[in-house]
Amino acid sequence: MPPRMQALSFALFAHMKSSPQAVTMSSGVRPSVRMEEVARHAGVSPATVSRVLNDRGKCSAKTRERVLAAIRDLGYVANAAARSLAQGRTGSLGFLLPTVGTDFMSSFLQVVASAATQEGYDLLIALRSESSLHRMLGRHNTDGVLIFGAAMGEASLRRIAAEGFPALLVYRSSPPGLSLPSIVIDNEAGVREAIDHLVQVHGRHRIAFLRGPAGNEDAARREEAYRGALLRHGLPFDPRLCRGGLGAEEARASTIALLRDQAAFDAVVGWCDAASIGAMDALRSEGRRVPADVSVVGFDDIGPARHLDPALTTVRPPTELVGRLAVLELVRRIQGVATEPQARLPVELIVRRSCGCSG
């Protein structure tokens, strides 16, 4: 935010804070209509209304009609808290995630949110915050939680597992000994395929890698796979070619450092698309041509990948499937059904132009 805007924002806040216009406390806030009122209106007992609402037990079509009419007339909406208390379930899922501000996370969240709705659950989201985490736990507030990546420390995971609270890890496997169910993708196969392609199709032999954050399991697996793939092709591992690329910024910097380093390279594999995009940016600004001089491959297939110039060749995880499966499995676990301890979903190499193909 530029200074001027910031000043403005303070002014706005201050103004509104000190706004003296008294308090409208319960001006038009009539007490919300309860079930009892609906019952009276329909000439039945509250219990009957409850049955109609939940499709429990049989009741004559006529009373059913009357009740529904009353509900409509009065604009009745059940009090979620009371219902939860009585039923012992909240009807909502928690989703713990480190951030929603990235392309990848937002599209994943989209999938999870619609899957949750489809399964009849509300979605409560919490950004890596131990406090909101706390509230979600203890068989309260939420019927179960989806935990993305490293959004939650191992200590908390341990507690969840101990309490038997329904939880499912996504894009992260269970810490040893905990046996929390999880859904991960086949990072190894993805990177292996990518590098096989670079070596076999494009004859690349000096392949650099931009590594992800330390705590990130996917990042670690992909880096491992990178080294493994080099080995399989009999290529030496050159530490100068393996640099930090957390996001586009760092990737840009690393790529420029790579160029300055004189350590010749003819391909860059980013641990994620954002990193690869940063790399392409840097290469272009330094006068290198992609893919003529350097091939670039990413991982994630975020939205912009296909619109880059050249379009980014990248490894696509089955985001849609991961999200739907995650919600489904969590719901199943909430219902007490035993589920697979771990699902490892296959990825797919999307060949576009940044590797050198003409597709």
Added chain:
Amino acid sequence: MPPRMQALSFALFAHMKSSPQAVTMSSGVRPSVRMEEVARHAGVSPATVSRVLNDRGKCSAKTRERVLAAIRDLGYVANAAARSLAQGRTGSLGFLLPTVGTDFMSSFLQVVASAATQEGYDLLIALRSESSLHRMLGRHNTDGVLIFGAAMGEASLRRIAAEGFPALLVYRSSPPGLSLPSIVIDNEAGVREAIDHLVQVHGRHRIAFLRGPAGNEDAARREEAYRGALLRHGLPFDPRLCRGGLGAEEARASTIALLRDQAAFDAVVGWCDAASIGAMDALRSEGRRVPADVSVVGFDDIGPARHLDPALTTVRPPTELVGRLAVLELVRRIQGVATEPQARLPVELIVRRSCGCSG
């Protein structure tokens, strides 16, 4: 999803569905610890525990300690439903939005989520779904709702207003007669500045516009402003230059149509960045140079905008401010404090290279 993957997904689902490993129903699921147990453990009454938990009324530091210790030992977490029922508040905000899958929405959601956390509220998100909307209403389930753009029909808005349920519109103004509080941005000023810049600095006189979706208020305002700005500069409005550009795809198509149409133009203003990006894409693929042949300007300043080649000149709304203010105002409204009926926040023209500047 490619066919092979789809088949696989079915296989996975089927497998898990038919998994015969019985039911773990309440295997390690011990009944959650309640307040009463904490009370016994600490040698006090439940009422005292409640006081300690909520900092209500005075109590000796010693009992306070004992209670806190008991809570820690037993890993007690308050039951949210019971608490809500007793207090008449849920401690969560609802956020109704059409989608989270776009750059713009995800960064806005990020702001809203962290603001909510900061204000001590959980965030319940609902993707344009009348059913989840329904649950959020009626003074239940959430203490108030944030409604983004056209995420909710006017009928529902009317009901909300009638019930006096705390609600705040964001990126959309209140329908006439409803007086729901709202926070909007100054679309007019943004487009006007952009077009002034194109005309005055770059001498552009044939300016095309890519219009947004019909129901979108921002889109409508921006288009109006486009026509207004042309008028002010004495430029004719040519309907052939005003085409659909909902997203990148349509924008691409429209731009190509524009070129085929022989209706000469030297600038394109997109109603949003995604549209402008699509336009740039099309221009490039058709052999036009940006900005040499055609200037391009966007609206939103989404993340990728600055990384395009050339970097996109665009109008930036104060997303951070809008989000924080929205949460703050909603909370204030929930607390019964009268708030401004409408805030119209200023935008800023971010001049980069796609307009022709060398910045």
Added chain:
DNA sequence: TTGTATGCGTTATCAC
């Protein structure tokens, strides 16, 4: 098929 009564876990209003 429908109504009555009780409990869900917490907070709040009282007495003590």
Added chain:
DNA sequence: GTGATAACGCATACAA
């Protein structure tokens, strides 16, 4: 300061 007790609004045996 602290402890009993009555709501909070709904679901669900159980009775009718």
